[in-house]
Amino acid sequence: MGMTWGYGKADRAESLATIHRALDLGVTLFDTADIYGPFLNEELVGEALAGHRQEVVLATKCGLQVPDASVFHHDASKFSLTRNGSPEHILKSCDDSLRRLRTDYIDLYQLHRVDPQVPIEETVGAFASLVKAGKVRHIGLSECTVDELSRAHQVYPITTVQSELSLWTRDVLSEVLPFCQQHEIGFLPFSPLGRGFLTGHFDQASNFKKEDFRSLLPRFQPEALKTNVRIVEAVKDLAKRKEAAPAQIALAWVLALGENVVPIPGASKRNHLEENLGGAHIQLTKEELLSLNELPAPMGGRY
Ligand SMILES: NC(=O)c1ccc[n+]([C@@H]2O[C@H](COP(=O)([O-])OP(=O)(O)OC[C@H]3O[C@@H](n4cnc5c(N)ncnc54)[C@H](OP(=O)(O)O)[C@@H]3O)[C@@H](O)[C@H]2O)c1
Incomplete structure (x- = not known):
């Protein structure tokens, strides 16, 4: 994320070199999202991983939109995100991500945030149809409650949950992580640093x-x-x-x-x-x- 979004401008050449160094050192899991950049992060990851697709587990996300992307890079206070968990949006986002990532399948496709306007069953139903179509291998959620996770898991097996977890953010330890452990769902702590x-x-x-x-x-x-x-x-x-x-x-x-528990530290x-x-x-x-x-x-x- 930090290579294109969030913490100020990162050096593109160094970011690409960092991904290549990660591959050399045996890193296999790479996490991105359409919203990072927006879109620039997936393009960067797609470029960096070209020729290495079989060696990696590629994870990306959809379900968040930013009305005016240009403003974010100058002033973080002007930025606002909206949620969109409609099946149409999920299906279209997947095709767009595949193109940017230069691949024909996503190993782990995650719903970035649950949309309160759309029943989770409908959103996950769209993800499940992407698995059926061969575009997605596994489904993940991000920042969900146990109730949302449990409902989603009944529609289609959820492979991972991604939420903030670190020495100074421990909210998930009480309910979400134990639920994942009981149901053999992987947990990806974001911002672990x-x-x-x-x-x-x-x-x-x-x-x-x-x-x-x-x-x-x-x-x-x-x-x-x-x-x-x-x-x-x-x-x-x-x-x-x-x-x-x-x-x-x-x-x-x-x-x-x-x-x-598989942390995904960010480093550019x-x-x-x-x-x-x-x-x-x-x-x-x-x-x-x-x-x-x-x-x-x-x-x-x-x-
Ligand atoms: N699902 C979600 O809603 C969500 C939200 C946030 C993040 N994420 C995911 O989680 C990943 C990691 O989270 P994050 O980037 O927010 O936070 P993080 O991993 O906790 O910290 C990243 C920050 O720490 C710096 N850093 C990393 N290693 C360092 C080291 N050894 N010494 C000094 N500084 C170091 C990075 O700087 P440099 O860039 O300069 O190396 C960057 O500014 C993201 O890339 C994204 O994939 C997901």
Whole structure:
């Protein structure tokens, strides 16, 4: 996402090089969405993965629309998203994504947000018809409730749920993740690095440009940052003791949540990618997990 959307302008050449480095290092799962850019991210991913299609699990999403895309890149406060879960929109979005991704099938097609105007059964019915047509292999949901997930799962087996989950966002631990575990549904934690915060690269004096979406988020406001640095200081301390990077600790904590949990950290730079992959080799002891579980809750909502 961050290669084309969200956190200010990223370098395109470095983004492409990062995807290629990921392939070289054995990364197989790539997550994108039509709305990122909008559309530019899928084009970038399609370009980067050309010739590598068989080696990867390609995940994308639909169901969100942005009325005026041009404004977003200059001023994040002007941007607004709308939901569209109508079958017509899902079917058309899939064909458009296939074209941009330069492929004839999507491994994991996810509904980005549930549309309250359209019964989830109807939306998932459209996804199921895409599986039948051979355009999609598996279906996923993003940021759904247990009720929506359970209803969707009765229409067609849901393979994954994607929601925010990290050391400072744990809402899904109470219901959604246990439901996924009971029903053998994969879980993809998004923003597992707390949108960069848990890497230790920000402090209470950090400020964000207006084209950076974080400039709007409650947790990144100056007052909240003052409190929230306590969280990352504790992560940094543990990282130092384990001769690891804070980002690696944040990812190791997420990975320790279960076999079905596969975090999707975002990185648009090769050095970040390489550091993050090291998180897969960090083993946290019971005591270390306990100390991370007891970190204070952040100040400020996640949106
Ligand atoms: N379903 C949804 O609604 C939803 C919402 C948000 C995100 N997502 C998915 O989740 C993915 C990841 O989420 P995210 O990008 O929001 O958040 P994230 O993975 O928590 O953090 C990404 C940010 O951290 C920085 N970063 C990454 N590794 C770093 C390192 N080792 N050291 C320092 N900084 C580092 C990145 O910078 P650089 O770019 O400079 O490397 C970027 O600014 C997205 O790409 C997207 O596929 C889904």
